[in-house]
Amino acid sequence: MDGLFFITTGLAIAGKFEEAFNFFKEIESVIKSISNVSKEILTQRKARLSVAIAFVGLHGGKVDLVEKSLEWILDSQEKFDKSFEIVWANLIMASYLLRVKSKFDLCREHIKKALSLAKEIKFNHFWIALCQLYFGVYYISIGEMDKSLKYNIKALELFKKIKSSFNIAILLNNMGDLYGEMGEYELALEHLEESINLLEQIPQGFFxxxxxxxxxxxxxxxxxxxxxxxxxxxxxxxxxxxxxxxxxxxxxxxxxxxxxxxxxxxxxxxxxxxxxxxxxxxxxxxxxxxxxxxxxxxxxxxxxxxxxxxxxxxxxxxxxxxxxxx
Known part of the structure; x- marks a missing residue:
């Protein structure tokens, strides 16, 4: 089941959303057939599936799936073990609230919650960096350019340490847009061009x-x-x-x-x-x-x-x- 989950997530990151949706049906049938694991483990796997569905829905044009998939997790997240699924659920909801609902305060609260949880889980460098990236997006959305730049720089440093080329490219793009908004034309060009150069060297995804x-x-x-x-x-x-x-x-x-x-x-x-x-x-x-x-x-x-x-x-x-x- 975990293998199917990672295949589905990989398809979504690669921008192959329809294929990802088809895999969800297969995962759901696998979950229903499982009887030899504890209730806690099964609930964790269901949460993992729900988070993946929300991610694909948000980026694959089926945004109504976000709240449907995440509501039960976020309403009872204190009952779950601290894990990347709960961090990810909060970040997806934050993105949904920002991009679809324009609920900025709620967006910020979910990012804060995600960062707090990320600091307590194992192998957390990626998730802490991702929270910093989301704060950067949040602050440019409300017009606080200096704060956005600060969080983008933090995220870029962390992603460079773990050599996450895909997220480095996203951040270079975001910083290029940010410098453009700040009137720094040459810096904007430099960061956007650097993002393109990096994207040319890696497989293309939803970004x-x-x-x-x-x-x-x-x-x-x-x-x-x-x-x-x-x-x-x-x-x-x-x-x-x-x-x-x-x-x-x-x-x-x-x-x-x-x-x-x-x-x-x-x-x-x-x-x-x-x-x-x-x-x-x-x-x-x-x-x-x-x-x-x-x-x-x-x-x-x-x-x-x-x-x-x-x-x-x-x-x-x-x-x-x-x-x-x-």
Whole structure:
């Protein structure tokens, strides 16, 4: 059963979510057939399965599974032995509360709980580092850049010690985004490029190279470095044409809309407008991208209104501003 669990987790980390969901059915049938182990061990294995389902649900687009899978564990976590499953359950719930529910205080409480537990389990370097990474994500989400940077640096040091290349790449990407928000353009480029260089050397997972390229496109467009943005976009387009799936398509469309918006041609800006509208109506947990799509769309509509002074455009602009604020 443990072997099936680790296979499933590996599939999820590799971004093969449908295959992972299929394995869950097999694990559930194995658990039901077990009769020669203690109730405590069986409960621990059920908890492990539930946490894995929540992880796959969060990253595989079935977010309703997160609360369903974790609720019984988190409500009675004091009854469990301190283990990585409970640490992981708290971190997944923290991510869900942040990305899906925007409940920042509850998110922070779950990360604090996870870190407290991580300090008490064996072989805990990975989990302590992961908690620091989550604190970094939390603090950038509430606009506390200096605190976010502090936690990202801590996490990076720990992951370098245990040579976790995948998580080092994630942190370099996060720090690149953070430096971009702080106006440190060259540092942002340096960290994002370093993340790409590392991702090219390891197997691709649910966090993959195209996400970092999208960050580079956003960064370079926002700094008016359109020539470099075009170079990154061509690279992303090549990846998109090879892979073509829903996860890549969403980021690709956003990047394409950004590039089209930088064009001086009216028809390109019109195409960008349509793409931003399409993205806004997409069902996704990438709320940060949806917010950016709203902002860029409103910017285009404002430019149109200044040129045409058309009341219909003004009404549409107000509609999207109101939608952004809700």
């Amino acid at each position: 993959s190279i195209e996400g970092t390229i999208e960050s580079l496109i956003t960064l370079t467009v926002e700094h008016g470095d359109n020539e470099r943005a075009q170079k990154y976009f061509h690279r992303l387009e090549n990846i998109y044409n090879q892979k073509k799936n829903e996860r890549i398509e969403f980021g690709y469309k956003f990047a394409k809309a950004l590039i089209l918006k930088t064009s001086s041609r009216i028809r390109d800006k019109a195409k960008a407008e349509e793409l931003f509208k399409e993205l806004i109506e997409t069902k996704t947990i990438s709320f940060d991208v949806i917010i950016k799509a709203h902002i860029h769309l409103c910017d285009i509509l404002l430019m149109e209104y200044r040129i045409d002074n058309d009341s219909e455009i003004f009404t549409e602009l107000n509609y999207y501003i109101a939608k952004l604020l809700t």
